[in-house]
Amino acid sequence: MSTAEKKRVPFRWVAVGIAVVALLLAGVVSYYASANPDGLEYVAGKTGFLDSASEHGAADGPLADYGTKGVDNARLSGGLAGVIGTVVVLVLAGGLALVVRRRSTESSDKA
Numbered sequence: 001m002s003t004a005e006k007k008r009v010p011f012r013w014v015a016v017g018i019a020v021v022a023l024l025l026a027g028v029v030s031y032y033a034s035a036n037p038d039g040l041e042y043v044a045g046k047t048g049f050l051d052s053a054s055e056h057g058a059a060d061g062p063l064a065d066y067g068t069k070g071v072d073n074a075r076l077s078g079g080l081a082g083v084i085g086t087v088v089v090l091v092l093a094g095g096l097a098l099v100v101r102r103r104s105t106e107s108s109d110k111a
Contacts, residue, residue, distance in 0.1 A: 019090055026082035031075050033066070 036042075044050040062069045063081045071077035 015094070022086050022090060023083055026086035027079045030066075030078045030082035033078060 041050065044053065058064055063084060066081055067074065067077040068080040068084070071080060
């Protein structure tokens, strides 16, 4: 089968597939996330300045500390935070892609 005979998959299906995989990974993999501190916290603890850290500006935010405020189940809270963060990133990236795509189409039409 030559490349001209291969069926092309519509971009919409590719985008939906990417979104589904990203949401599944965010919701499921975060369920298995480590409770151990990340690299920065580990080094701060080893070098002795972890106790001198102060709270950051977003510490009271709805998704602070890899969890969802108001959800008592730690695993569900982490999974929900992962899904919400993934949706936000996908929406922003999709919007940016649309803006860039429209600009490049408009500029090539003028040329």
